[in-house]
Structure formats: C-alpha cells, structure tokens
Amino acid sequence: MSEKDYSKIIELEKIHHTKLFPKRDYVIVKGKGALLYDEKGNEYIDCVAGHGVMNIGHSHPKYIEAMKKQIQKLVMVPPGYPVEERARLLEKLAQITPKSLTQTFLSNSGTEAVEAAIKLVLAANRDKKNPEIIAFKRDFHGRTLGSLATTFNMKYRKPFMSWLSSNVKYASFGNIDSVKELVNENTAAIITELVQGEGGVHPSPEDFPKALRELCDEKDLILIDDEVQTGFGRTGKMFAYEHYNVTPDVLCVAKAIAGGLPMGATIAPEELYNKFNVGEHNTTFGGNPLVCAAANATINILMKEKLAENAASQGEKMITDFKRLAEENENIRGVRGKGLMIGVDFKKPVKERIINAASKGVFFLNAGLTVIRLLPPLVISNDQTEKVIKVMREISQ
Ligand SMILES: Cc1ncc(COP(=O)(O)O)c(C=O)c1O
Structure with missing residues (x-):
C-alpha cells in the first residue's frame, strides 16, 4: 500500500x-x-x-495454528449444542480455578461477565425487596448499565445516572470498617477488583481480601472477584486471588482469556447457578466453538510457557x-x-x-x-x- x-x-x-x-x-x-x-x-x-x-503476545504460532484449524472445522453453534471445544474449555476453567467454582457462563466481554454476576446475585436473592451490592471507590467493572452502576468514576456514570441502579454503595478500598458500615439487611454481595486497574493500579492491601471473605461468610453475602484485568497471569499468578489466599464465590474474567478474541466468563458454584431458571440469562455468541478453541490454545500457551x-x-x-x-x-x-x-x-x-x-x-x-x-x-x-x-x-x- x-x-x-x-x-x-x-x-x-x-x-x-x-x-x-x-x-x-x-x-x-x-x-x-x-x-x-x-x-x-x-x-x-x-x-x-x-x-x-x-x-x-501477538501472532503466537500455536494460537494461529489452532485458529486456522478451528475456522475450517466449525465457527458457531449456540450454547445448547455440546461441542468439543466448549466442553474442554469449561473443564479447564473448572480445573484452574477454586474447586467450588464448577460452572461457567461464557459471554463476549468483561462487562458481560460482570452483568451475569449481578444477575446471579439478584436471582439468588429473590427474597430481598431491594438487594444491594457493595463496590469500591476507584472500582471499574464495565460500561453497560448494570456493570456501570458498580463503576465508581463519575466521568463514566454521570450522563447515565437516570438509568443506573441506586442499589450500589461504595466503600473505601482496603478499609474493612467502611464496608461493614454499609452492610444492612438488603446487602446481597460485594464486588471487588483485587488490583484496581482503571482506577490507577492499586493492589489490595495484604489482609483486606481475607477480611472481605470473612465478612461475606458471616453475613451470607456473595463475594464477586472481578479479574477481567488481573486474570490469566497478568499479576504474576494465574489469578490475583492466589496472592491473597481467598476463594471468591463468583469469578469474572475476560480480556486475555481468548488471546484477542472476545470472550467473558462468569465462574461460580453449581448451587449458585441453580438459582437461575432456564432462560433467565442467555447469549447468542457466547461460548462459540471458534472462541473456545482460542481460549483453549491461549490457556495452554500461558501454562506451557x-x-x-x-x-x-x-x-x-x-x-x-x-x-x-x-x-x-x-x-x-x-x-x-x-x-x-x-x-x-x-x-x-x-x-x-x-x-x-x-x-x-x-x-x-x-x-x-x-x-x-x-x-x-x-x-x-x-x-x-x-x-x-x-x-x-x-x-x-
Ligand atoms: C476490572 C474490569 N472489569 C470489567 C471491565 C470491562 O471489560 P470490557 O471492556 O471487556 O467490557 C474492565 C475493562 O477494562 C476491567 O478492567
């Protein structure tokens, strides 16, 4: 040219x-x-x-090889039709995440991974009139209207406030007392990044995730760990929760998972996913064979190398x-x-x-x-x- x-x-x-x-x-x-x-x-x-x-990295030869093979074989069938690439990925995600997190909803982005987690919280708290989620100052969880409500920066939220849920409260990151002050009978979940990314790269203080875990156990709250940015080796471990020795109830991942193709994943225990009725959440593109083959190749490369x-x-x-x-x-x-x-x-x-x-x-x-x-x-x-x-x-x- x-x-x-x-x-x-x-x-x-x-x-x-x-x-x-x-x-x-x-x-x-x-x-x-x-x-x-x-x-x-x-x-x-x-x-x-x-x-x-x-x-x-860009143009990894093993990734290219896997993509070439898959695109010639099968690109798209919906989530209800079992395919090898998806089955292998679902198994792999269950293997590399905590034992309790056995089921995954596959979507197409980080914000969708968080949306699914929020809907899961609401489905599991049908008895509460106004279920609330606690997020943190400086948090970023996405830009669609559910995840945006849990994103702190007013620059992103302000023009859209009239459509954003007011059932999100913001605590100070790293300060467990500020979280405890916000817990009431409507509180259903806490969502956190373990290293805040968009908000300026702030790793969690050492003991804070454990304190959050204890609080969630005590008050029967769902702990959502948003590892969209920290996941898949970024922080020096496969997932950031490994630095802090905590097990979340829901793990949201995306970004690096499929080596550059769009994928989000919301990983949680079967008992939690059982709170959804069939049809209450779904996706067209999520978990198609092409992107699953990409994710399998990506995770293999991450681990082998x-x-x-x-x-x-x-x-x-x-x-x-x-x-x-x-x-x-x-x-x-x-x-x-x-x-x-x-x-x-x-x-x-x-x-x-x-x-x-x-x-x-x-x-x-x-x-x-x-x-x-x-x-x-x-x-x-x-x-x-x-x-x-x-x-x-x-x-x-
Ligand atoms: C922690 C975190 N959660 C969610 C998102 C949203 O991901 P996406 O842009 O794929 O919707 C991002 C994006 O930067 C993020 O860093």
Whole structure:
C-alpha cells in the first residue's frame, strides 16, 4: 500500500468511527510477540497489549495454528449444542480455578461477565425487596448499565445516572470498617477488583481480601472477584486471588482469556447457578466453538510457557527500577503494581509523556489523568523490559 492509501485509512477511521476514540496518526499493520509495527516499519514495544488482552503476545504460532484449524472445522453453534471445544474449555476453567467454582457462563466481554454476576446475585436473592451490592471507590467493572452502576468514576456514570441502579454503595478500598458500615439487611454481595486497574493500579492491601471473605461468610453475602484485568497471569499468578489466599464465590474474567478474541466468563458454584431458571440469562455468541478453541490454545500457551512466572520476574524488574526512579525524580508521586500490571503515578497529567514514549518506540497506556499504566504481553523479553525501563526514565524527566 502507498503512503496515500495509509493516509486514507486514517481519514476513514476519523470520519466513520465515533469521536469516542481519539485516533493516532499512524496505522498498525502487524504484531509479533510483545511488538507492534506501523505502516512505516517502525517498531513499538506494546505495553498496552489491547488494554491487557494480549498476554500470550501477538501472532503466537500455536494460537494461529489452532485458529486456522478451528475456522475450517466449525465457527458457531449456540450454547445448547455440546461441542468439543466448549466442553474442554469449561473443564479447564473448572480445573484452574477454586474447586467450588464448577460452572461457567461464557459471554463476549468483561462487562458481560460482570452483568451475569449481578444477575446471579439478584436471582439468588429473590427474597430481598431491594438487594444491594457493595463496590469500591476507584472500582471499574464495565460500561453497560448494570456493570456501570458498580463503576465508581463519575466521568463514566454521570450522563447515565437516570438509568443506573441506586442499589450500589461504595466503600473505601482496603478499609474493612467502611464496608461493614454499609452492610444492612438488603446487602446481597460485594464486588471487588483485587488490583484496581482503571482506577490507577492499586493492589489490595495484604489482609483486606481475607477480611472481605470473612465478612461475606458471616453475613451470607456473595463475594464477586472481578479479574477481567488481573486474570490469566497478568499479576504474576494465574489469578490475583492466589496472592491473597481467598476463594471468591463468583469469578469474572475476560480480556486475555481468548488471546484477542472476545470472550467473558462468569465462574461460580453449581448451587449458585441453580438459582437461575432456564432462560433467565442467555447469549447468542457466547461460548462459540471458534472462541473456545482460542481460549483453549491461549490457556495452554500461558501454562506451557509459564507466562505468569515471566510476568512476576519481568514485573519485579520494572517495579524495582521505577521505584528507584521515583526516589530520584520529583515528577513521580509513586509506583504501584503486581507482576506486569504496573502504574507510575505522576504529579501532573501524563498525556504528553505517553505521546513522547510512542515516538521512542514504546506504547504506554494511562489510568486516569496522572498514571502511566503498563500491561505488556507476558512474553516480554529481558531486552524489551530493559528498553521499557530506559524509555520510562527518558520520558519522566
Ligand atoms: C476490572 C474490569 N472489569 C470489567 C471491565 C470491562 O471489560 P470490557 O471492556 O471487556 O467490557 C474492565 C475493562 O477494562 C476491567 O478492567
């Protein structure tokens, strides 16, 4: 394609995609591992990874092979028709999550995974007139109207308040007393991210998840663990709850699960799913054979290549260096993270620094106005980690 053709692509995106997505002025043409390439052949280390989706990296040969095979065999049959790829995935999810979580509803995104969890809470609390859910300040759980009601930031919620449930209360993340104060006879569930992502990359304090678990047991509440962003190796373990030794009642996952294809999953005990009557929840695309084959290949790659371990070690290198940098550099307020989910919190907005990093060959993401967030593919190499550290040092001056 000529330079003119690429300019046309950028122009068409600007004209016909909504202004919800401010556009870059280059075209991404391919990806390999932790790298992306633009139309001029420029190479970028992709610390955005499709907003924390591409944990196995771009164009993994095993993933490509599995996709080619599956697309020739079978793409779509609805959830009521048993197929090998779905059966294998459901079994695998039951095997890699806590023993009590035996059943899964497969959907197409993180927000749908959370919607299913909310509906599950309501189905299990038919006796309560006004079931309430406790979420946390800084939480992000999605943008459809149910999950949006549990998302804290007013920027996302305000225009839509008239349609959002008022049965969500927000406690302070990490403060169990603030949760206890909100519990009343209508409280049905608590939803939490164990490392808050969108809200600025805040890992939970060490003992907090256990305190939440105890409170849920004592008050008979459902504990929903939203691992849409933290799941599948991102934090250095397959799931973030493993860092805290807690078992949630409902686990919501999405993003990295299917290596880049859309999938969400809501995993819970059979007794809980039995609270739904047939037809009370459903999906057209969720759990189709193509995306299930993608998820099977992705989970196999994650496990075989020990990518959670690589996330732990590369993440530690980055976090250690960024903390050193923060001591020397007064522009930085703090560094937080777990594994390869890292936030560098600056005192001022980071937009220009992120643009500058791209010009030096590294894509960074933001979390709010002042945090540079890193969610690189978990296949990132030592050399690539070194380059990310170098560029972070340069752009933080
Ligand atoms: C913790 C968490 N939950 C839910 C969502 C919503 O996921 P999706 O954008 O796939 O709907 C996100 C997205 O960033 C997330 O980080």
